[in-house]
Structure formats: structure tokens, C-alpha cells
Amino acid sequence: MRNRFYFWVLFLSTSVLLIFAIFAAYRAFSPEWADYQAEYKKELVKVVKDEAAKSKARSLPIEIQQMYLADLNGIDRCTSCHIGFDNPLMAKSKVPLKEHSGDYLKVHSAEKFGCTVCHYGQGRATNRKEAHGLGHDTHWDFPIIPAKYLQSACAQCHDAAMLQAKGWDQAAKGEKLVNEKGCRGCHKLNNVGGVLGKALEGVGSKPIAYFPMGAVQGEKTTYSWFKQHFIDPRNLVPESEMKISVTDEEADLLTTYVLSLRAGEMPKQYRRLAITDGAKQPADGETLYKRYCIACHGEGKDSIFDETFNHTVPAIRNPAMLRALDDKNLKKIVSDGRMGTQMTSWKATAAGLPERDIEELVVYLAKNRPAGKPAAFSFPISKADPKHGETIFKMRCALCHGKKGEGGLGLNLRNPVVQAFDPEVLAVTVRDGRKDTPMPPFGKDGVNLKDQDIADVASYVKTLAQRK
Amino acid sequence: MEGLNKAQNGAAVLFCSMLFSFVLIGTVQNAYGADSEAVSGKKIYEERCQICHGEKGDGKGLASNMRRMEKSGRILKVTPRDFTRGVFRFRSTATGCMPADADLLRLVDVGITRSFMPGHKDELKPEEKKAVIEHIKTFSNRWKDEAPCDPIPVKKPSWVGSKSSVEKGRIIYKKMKCWECHGDDGKGGGPKADKIKDDWGAPIPPFNFTVGALKRGGTPEDVYITYTSGLDGTGMPSYEDSLNEQDRWNLCSYTLKLMGLVK
Secondary structure (H helix, E strand, C coil), X not given: CHHHHHHHHHHHHHHHHHHHHHHHHHHHHCCXXXXXXXXXXXXXXXXXXXXXXXXHXXXXXXXXXXXXXXXXXXXXXXXXXXXXXCCHHHXXXXXXXXXXXXXXXXXXXXXXXXXXXXXXXXCCCCCHHHHHCCCCCCCCCCCCCCHHHHHHCHHHCECHHHHHHHCCCHHHHHHHHHHXXXXXXXXXXXCECCCCCCCCCCHHHCCHHHCCCCCCCCCCCHHHHHHHHHHCHHHHCCCCCCCCCCCHHHHHHHHHHHHCCCCCCCCHHHCECCCCXXXXXXXXXXXXXXXXXXXXXXXXCCCEEECCCCEEECCCCCHHHHHHCCHHHHHHHHHHCCCCCCCCCCCCCCCCCCHHHHHHHHHHHHCCCXXXXXXXXXXXXXXXXXHHHHHHHHHHHHHHHCCCCCCCCCCCCCCHHHHHCCHHHHHHHHHHCCCCCCCCCCCCCCCCCCHHHHHHHHHHHCCHHHCC | CHHHHHHHHHHHHHHHHHHHHHHHHHHHHHHCCCCCCXXXXXXXXXXXXXXHHCCCCCCCCCCCCEEEECCCCCEEEECCCCHXXXXXXXXXXXXXXXXXXXXHHHHHHHCCCCCCCCCCCCCCCHXXXXXXXXXXXXXXXXXXXXXXXXXXXXXXXXXXCCHHHHHHHHHHHHHCCCHHHHCCCCCCCCCCHHHCECCCCCECCCCCHHHCCCCCCCCHHHHHHHHHHCCCCCCCCCCCCCCCHHHHHHHHHHHHHHCCCCC
């Protein structure tokens, strides 16, 4: 009785093992590439005319195809399935037997370039799923890239001008958007740019683990992440402060561009023309403003309290502000930034902007400055009474600037850059206000405080940083 | 002997300077009227409110040019209340009524989130708050002409926020066409959102529930009172007559879900 029981257990488990073994052997002897190659042979026999060619086609061996790319340090076996990639007779076949579209292979020979240099995917894999690297259970960092982002590969060797001339301008268009939408106000690229966001160098070849994929819809790939992040950054990264508003098409262009920002460099003999970095070309003030400032400051005409930043983003092209601040002060703000806010310090040792560019920016901003200087105070501000100023500050200024000057609707007055201003600059600002912003004039054009009271407030503001 | 003299001198200087500073503080306080004379609502208004609400109480003060940008990128103009019309949003009274004094006092005390109205809870004494409220009431004749209304009683049932209540609320949200303005997702982007104007003729974007608390506050009671009293002067009507109390609480449950306060 007992022996019989064990017999059946042994019998069943052996049978199951055998079935697996047979299946494995079958898979090993008949891989998908072998099927495709058999199909290829059949099609080839059909399309060739003369008998000699037919018999030649029949005698083609079925074997793994492999391209060894010595300079690129890679091995691509993609042509094991995509066997007809270089055969014009296969122009009308179905994928994967179809001939490669376009005339790219004429100038990019397969022996030299292989496939994965442009298409990504796993060149060494010998089945479709692993080679393409798609599907949630494959976890490959570089799955095959969809056609709409394919041009990101071209930018590895070609510069924007050349690609544009050929109509392969997707990455170049994306780069233009990056420079015009002010992305680099927060993102460093080629060592220049703000520090609020992540640096963009090499971001296109980062592994999947670099990206928080949790909320990504569909395939969890780098390119899906980029696209969806451009459309709604806070959906993927809830704490993000990124400011962006793009159409679907623009999001695709941007995705193509950032995918082109790969860490590794192509070998010299592969490159055509040096990749020009726009930032290294001397740029005028307007270009620089668009590249670095526009994402937060917009046209610079409106002072808006930003709920994402929890600060007011000031109107930096507001004539009233430019009247109160001379070029020296403007340059100091741009160079040093505003600590404790999202405003980056732009000097060469921080965001990396050369002094020449900062000066160029200041000239651009100052274009809106009205003629004439603000009226001077008839007495030295430095001798004012901060104690009296405190009483006025608590009543008049604290509503917006906070009880300790820490900011709210109004700017943070404890900020080192504000504290470094001459008391005259502060007094003029209090007296004349900032027209077209919520900051009203407290002098005779508005609240009608006396000059002495205004001077007292200004001298009190200068003491704010020393107070708790 | 000399040491004693020095100490005496020191004490005298200290005494004199203390006396001087008391006098100085006294004059400063007099100049800015803290407690010298009878509390004047007008004076407090001029010092603290006028800068936004304007000299005439018409909401056109010197600092009335305020804007906020929501996380979505939508820019909202923030308009200080115009007291001259006597129309108030945040009331505990029925639609068309004047607000109760307690309603105004609450706004003076805690301010209004996401507008720039600051709270004055510790800034003003109770009698000063009372005086400034009385002054605000001089801007419109409605305060004289109309009898005060009773506050709407609010008693939250225990089931508010429950799953079944949220579901009932979802149906009401659809049926009462809340989505026409507030959008299916409650983000304020309904098909009619761009067409709504307030009593002053300015565009008034519908509330985006997903930002969290209402301007008046974030409790279920605040949501319920909004549905019951309406927001006079805006496009938001009162549902006191068109929905029964239970349904208003159900709608409140669904709103809490849109706001992310219940699951």
C-alpha cells in the first residue's frame, strides 16, 4: 500500500520534470529567431527570379547573426530576427523581416554602427522580449526607443545645424524650447544653470532606478517618465516645484532632447562636427533672460504670489523697481541670489554664469528703467530712529512682510541681499512703492507718511537680521 | 567714599535714562494711539485695513493689485472686499442676509487663507476689533436698513465622510450640475468656468477643491455652511431650498473626498 503511494508520487513528479525538460529542449532547438529566418528563406525563394538565386536562398544557413562593434564596445544580435534589414527585396515584407526604412544604412553601415546605438534595447539578447526590453518584468534600463524619440540618438554625433538642414530637427527644437522656457533657471547643463532642479547632464542615459516611477502610466520607461513629467510634474514627483506649461507636441520634443543628453561620448571618428553648446556662444541679454529667468519671472511685469514656491515672485522688469535699484544693486541681486528663496545665486562659482553674462542680463533688465533719478531725501537716512521705525513697521509693514520681516505676500526683508542695500534704497522703495505691484507708495503719493517716518522704517528694516 | 559716589552716580544715570525712555515710549504710543483715547474704529481702519480695502471701503486701496498663482499655473486676482455694497461671502446666515457680527469678528481674527487677509487675533484688543467692525458697517446702508438674521444651525451627523455618504454625494454633485463650474475632477475647470462673473463684473474662477481648505476654513462644517448659505456676490448659490439637510451633508462628504480629507 505504502510502496504504491510512493510509486505514484515519484511517477508524477518525474513526468512533470520530463515535460519541462522537453519544453526547454524544444525552446533551445527552435528559438524565435530560427522561425523568422526560416520564414525569411521562404519569402526570399518566392521573390527571387532565377533558379540559381532560389537554390542559393534555400541553402542559407539558419544561425545566430551577430555584429561585433569594436569601437563602440558592443555586440548586436538584432539581425538574427531582423534578418532582411539590408535586403532591398524585403522592402515590402512585414517586420521583423522588412528592410530598414530610409537610406540611413548607406551612410551608417551596420558593421560600424550596429543597431542599439540608435534604437537602444539589449543587443546581446536573443529573444524579442529581452532584446526590446519592454514589459514590466524585464527591468532593462534601456528598452528599445519609440520612433518618435529616435532622433535623440542623432544628436550624439551631429550638431543641431546639420540635423536641421536634413529635417531631423526634433532634438534641436527641444533644445530651443529648453532655452526659451527658462528650464536652465533651475537645471544645470554644461555646468551653467540654477540649482533648484536636478542637473541635466547625462540624464538621458540614467538608469530607470534614478526616476520615481510609481505614478507613471503604462510602460515604466525613462521616456514615458520624461513625457509625463513634462505634462504634469507634480503627478510624478509630488514635492516638485517645477514650473512648466507645454502642449503634448512640445512635451515630445523636450523628451527627445533630454534623451539626447547622454553621459557617454561617441568615439571621435563617429562624430560629425562638434556638438555646439548654445551656452558657450556669446548670447545677448534677451536670450539669457529667456534661458535662465523666464520660467519663474515670466515677462517680468507682474509680481505674483506663487503657491508652489510660497513666495512672491517679483516683477523684475517693473520700471518702479528699476528706478529704485541701480545697476550695481541689480548685479548684486543676480550674482548673489536671494538666500532662502528659489532665486539662485548666478555668479560663476554657484550657478556658473560668467560675469559678462550677468552684466548682459542687467543691461537687458535695465532697458525698462525710466529716466531720472528718484528724489533724494533731504537728510541722512543713517541717522534715523529705528525704535520709532519699529512701531510703524509693526502696524504698516508686518501685514505683508511678516512680524519679523520674514516675508509673506511681501518679500523677506531679513534676506542678506536686502540687508546689504543702502538705507537710501530701502527708504526710496518705501516712499515710492512699486507701481503695478501690491507694494504701495508710503510717501505723499500714497499713505502719506512723513519722510522722517519713512527713514525711521528704513533704518529699522536694516536692523531686522540682528533680531530674533 | 569714592566708590559709593560712583555707584550713586551710576544709579542716578540709570534712573534718568529709564525715566527718559518711559517718556519716549509714552510719546511714541501717543503718536500711534494705542491706549490714550477712546478706541476709534475709524483710526484702526485707516491704519490696518485701508491699505487694501480703500479709504471709502470700496476695495480699491493702494495695495489692491494682488495676484496668486496656483500650483496648476492658474493665476487668480485677489480682490479685497468692497464694503460699500454690503455683500459678504462668508456668513453663517441665510443667502441675502447680512453677516452676523461673529462672522466678521472671525475674519478679523483669523484672516482668510489663500487671500492676503491677515488675522489680527493678537494684534488688536477685543474692543478695538468691535470698533473696527462697527466702522466697516458704516460703509453700506444695508446695515441700517436690514434686520439681522439668525445664524444657520450646524450640527454634523456622525456619518459624514463615510463611504456610502461619499457615494450619495457623488450622485448629487452630478445631478445638481456642480461639475458645470467645478469640473468633473473638482479642479475648477468645468465647461462654464470661464463665463462666471461676480457682482462687480469681474471673472471669478470656480474653486479648485484639490488645493485643500476652502477660504473660509477646511472643516466639514465650513463646507456645509457654504452649501447652505451660498457665497453671495459670486456664482455660488445657496442650496438651502434645493437640497435637504441630509443631502447637503452628503455633498459635503463628497467634497471632503475631492479635497483629499477623507478616503
